[in-house]
Amino acid sequence: MSEENAPGVTGIHHLSLTVTDIEASLAWYQRLLRADRVPSKFPHVEREETGYGVLLTEPRSGLVIGLHANTANRGEEFAESRTGLDHVSFRVDTREDLEAWTAWLDELGIDHTGIRDQKEPFVYSTVVFRDPDNIQLELVAIG
Numbered sequence: 001m002s003e004e005n006a007p008g009v010t011g012i013h014h015l016s017l018t019v020t021d022i023e024a025s026l027a028w029y030q031r032l033l034r035a036d037r038v039p040s041k042f043p044h045v046e047r048e049e050t051g052y053g054v055l056l057t058e059p060r061s062g063l064v065i066g067l068h069a070n071t072a073n074r075g076e077e078f079a080e081s082r083t084g085l086d087h088v089s090f091r092v093d094t095r096e097d098l099e100a101w102t103a104w105l106d107e108l109g110i111d112h113t114g115i116r117d118q119k120e121p122f123v124y125s126t127v128v129f130r131d132p133d134n135i136q137l138e139l140v141a142i143g
Contacts, residue, residue: 013064014066015063015064015066016066016067016068017065017066017068017085017131017133017135018068018069018070019069019073019131019132020132020133021132022054022069025131025132026056026067028131029056029067029131032108032110033065034059035056035057035058035059035065036057036059037055037056038055038057041054044068044070050070050071050072051068051069053068053069054066063090077134078133078134087135087138088135088137089137090137090138090140091141091142092139092140093141094141095125095141097139097141098125098126098139098141101139102127105129110129111130112128113126113127116128123142124140124143125141126141127139
């Protein structure tokens with residue numbers, strides 16, 4: 001297959017995270033994103049005997065977030081230094097949206113970096129914070 005015929009993607013449908021306390025994480029993500037919980041559990045594919053997931057949908061973007069529990073999880077805190085996920089970044093349209101997000105994070109009592117403006121490798125602004133399992137989350141506005 002030539003490069004010009006290579007298949008593409010049209011966006012991210014969902015992201016799934018394994019968490020230590022699924023109910024606490026569900027409540028946290030629901031509050032943060034004002035997300036709706038899908039009222040059912042589903043088996044974790046190829047780990048049906050030891051794990052399950054629950055879905056949340058963010059109503060404005062349609063992003064689906066799966067939170068997974070697994071009996072093999074020893075409760076270790078997340079660290080970017082291990083193989084796997086480094087962080088999750090959510091795009092927002094403008095720097096003003098980041099200002100609204102910092103106010104919302106403050107209202108929720110969630111620690112964050114405040115808005116950081118960057119010029120390399122392109123112009124963008126970010127706000128970084130962490131979920132209950134220490135997974136780094138980021139909001140980014142380009143330009």
